[in-house]
Amino acid sequence: FVRPSQSVQRTAPTLNMAALPEVNIGIFGGGTVGGGIVEIIESKREHFEKMTGKSINVKKIVVRDLDKARDFTVPEGCVITTDFDDILGDDSLDIIVEVMGGTTLANDVVRKALSNGQDVVTANKALIAANLPDIEALINKVNEGKDEKVEFRYEAAVCGGIPIIRSLQSDFVGDDITMISGIINGCTNFMLTAMDVHGKSYDEALSEASDLGYAEADPTLDVGGFDARSKLKILIRLAYGIDVEEEDISCRGITDLTKLDFQYAKMMGGSIKLIGVAKAVGDGKVAAFVSPAYVTQNDSLYAVTGATNAIELISKNLETTTLIGQGAGRYPTANSCINDIISLAKGDKTPLPFNPPSKDAKFVNNYESNFFIRLKYKDALGITRQCGEVCEKYGVSIHSMLQNPTTKSDDAAFAIVTEKVPLSSVKKFCAEIEELDWCQGPAFYMPVLREDWETALV
Ligand SMILES: NC(=O)C1=CN([C@@H]2O[C@H](COP(=O)(O)OP(=O)(O)OC[C@H]3O[C@@H](n4cnc5c(N)ncnc54)[C@H](OP(=O)(O)O)[C@@H]3O)[C@@H](O)[C@H]2O)C=CC1
Numbered sequence: 001f002v003r004p005s006q007s008v009q010r011t012a013p014t015l016n017m018a019a020l021p022e023v024n025i026g027i028f029g030g031g032t033v034g035g036g037i038v039e040i041i042e043s044k045r046e047h048f049e050k051m052t053g054k055s056i057n058v059k060k061i062v063v064r065d066l067d068k069a070r071d072f073t074v075p076e077g078c079v080i081t082t083d084f085d086d087i088l089g090d091d092s093l094d095i096i097v098e099v100m101g102g103t104t105l106a107n108d109v110v111r112k113a114l115s116n117g118q119d120v121v122t123a124n125k126a127l128i129a130a131n132l133p134d135i136e137a138l139i140n141k142v143n144e145g146k147d148e149k150v151e152f153r154y155e156a157a158v159c160g161g162i163p164i165i166r167s168l169q170s171d172f173v174g175d176d177i178t179m180i181s182g183i184i185n186g187c188t189n190f191m192l193t194a195m196d197v198h199g200k201s202y203d204e205a206l207s208e209a210s211d212l213g214y215a216e217a218d219p220t221l222d223v224g225g226f227d228a229r230s231k232l233k234i235l236i237r238l239a240y241g242i243d244v245e246e247e248d249i250s251c252r253g254i255t256d257l258t259k260l261d262f263q264y265a266k267m268m269g270g271s272i273k274l275i276g277v278a279k280a281v282g283d284g285k286v287a288a289f290v291s292p293a294y295v296t297q298n299d300s301l302y303a304v305t306g307a308t309n310a311i312e313l314i315s316k317n318l319e320t321t322t323l324i325g326q327g328a329g330r331y332p333t334a335n336s337c338i339n340d341i342i343s344l345a346k347g348d349k350t351p352l353p354f355n356p357p358s359k360d361a362k363f364v365n366n367y368e369s370n371f372f373i374r375l376k377y378k379d380a381l382g383i384t385r386q387c388g389e390v391c392e393k394y395g396v397s398i399h400s401m402l403q404n405p406t407t408k409s410d411d412a413a414f415a416i417v418t419e420k421v422p423l424s425s426v427k428k429f430c431a432e433i434e435e436l437d438w439c440q441g442p443a444f445y446m447p448v449l450r451e452d453w454e455t456a457l458v
């Protein structure tokens with residue numbers, strides 16, 4: 001994934017550089033994304049000069065380890081440092097780019113830069129999701145009464161290379177979004193494809209995703225669904241004006257998936273994808289979740305493989321809008337950061353960094369769906385009857401049951417597909433079933449993504 005460093009050449013500018021005003025940049029992070037940003041700025045230097053009438057220069061890069069070999073060419077005159085104050089105390093820097101990751105030091109960096117009147121570009125969804133109201137309050141405070149306002153840009157934070165943030169900030173102002181759904185984590189989609197299509201083990205798939213620069217520094221964020229949840233929180237604010245607590249969004253990752261789940265999904269004619277959904281459910285309420293979901297073979301998301309992300313927006317005016325593209329990795333992510341940087345260099349203004357909050361919309365942590373429930377069991381008499389009884393108790397109507405012939409009496413599994421029922425009922429059903437003697441380990445459940453899934457079956 002890394003272009004050989006020799007290929008990064010600083011092309012001779014055709015414009016008279018001395019005459020050009022400078023846009024000076026300090027970058028926190030010289031890893032996957034930071035390296036990509038430097039490479040693109042250097043390789044398109046002349047083009048950017050023509051486009052902005054300015055010379056765009058990366059002046060300083062903060063890293064953790066000065067001795068680490070860099071897989072990009074450090075531009076002439078650019079200082080690599082471990083001292084945050086080298087950048088934060090330097091008023092000659094116009095744009096501070098935070099691509100270091102984390103939510104503590106990165107938060108300090110972003111706050112200090114904004115307070116100092118410097119524009120900020122970040123790819124850090126965890127940071128934004130954890131601090132969205134605080135960042136917004138700070139931006140408002142810093143900009144109060146000022147003609148020259150600081151800008152906060154974060155296009156790369158959601159779905160890497162897909163321009164979803166700009167689109168939600170400016171293309172849906174006269175529209176009402178009823179549903180946002182899609183594949184919003186590249187690492188897990190890459191892993192699920194590797195496991196389902198290429199027969200890789202979970203560990204092989206994760207190691208490959210890390211090597212390709214898709215995984216977070218802490219991959220638990222990816223496989224646990226938390227990275228997707230951070231992104232969904234940002235999307236919910238942009239689309240519905242709600243600042244939901246991240247922890248309130250129901251979140252399940254891919255760690256509980258087994259080969260059996262893929263087998264059953266195949267038997268039903270589809271596959272499993274880690275999906276983020278936010279949906280208007282009536283009365284101004286919005287529900288959301290991150291979860292593996294069953295998708296049928298003719299669903300548009302079925303064919304979205306590898307690190308590709310896809311976001312589908314259903315809205316009153318535009319009906320269905322789908323954005324598909326690379327959601328992770330060096331160049332897709334750096335591409336979004338570059339778009340933010342060049343837009344700032346050109347003096348473009350964002351309509352509003354986070355879109356206005358809505359007074360009326362409310363978040364609810366419940367939704368209705370058909371569900372796939374897989375239960376591992378130790379063979380015993382009366383299992384189906386007991387399942388039926390617990391289903392009846394919680395109003396969970398069974399659509400169908402799937403079971404491979406039992407080969408091992410102490411390690412077998414079957415799956416139930418429910419009719420459309422509330423998540424809360426499924427949780428109660430699972431909790432009670434897990435208490436029964438024959439049930440082995442936790443029940444696994446996931447929604448069926450589409451309401452018309454049966455007609456979509458092939
Ligand atoms: N990779 C991707 O596909 C995407 C990443 N992002 C986001 O972009 C950000 C960066 O990701 P990525 O480039 O992949 O991460 P990497 O781990 O590749 O790079 C992180 C960089 O930050 C430096 N760094 C980390 N912690 C510190 C610290 N405490 N002090 C100084 N320097 C530090 C590291 O220094 P050193 O090199 O010396 O260790 C490294 O250069 C994250 O917020 C991530 O969520 C967003 C979209 C996609």
Ligand SMILES: N[C@@H](CC=O)C(=O)O
Binds near residue numbers: 187214328
């Ligand atoms: N780890 C993230 C990187 C981009 O946001 C992902 O895989 O989507």
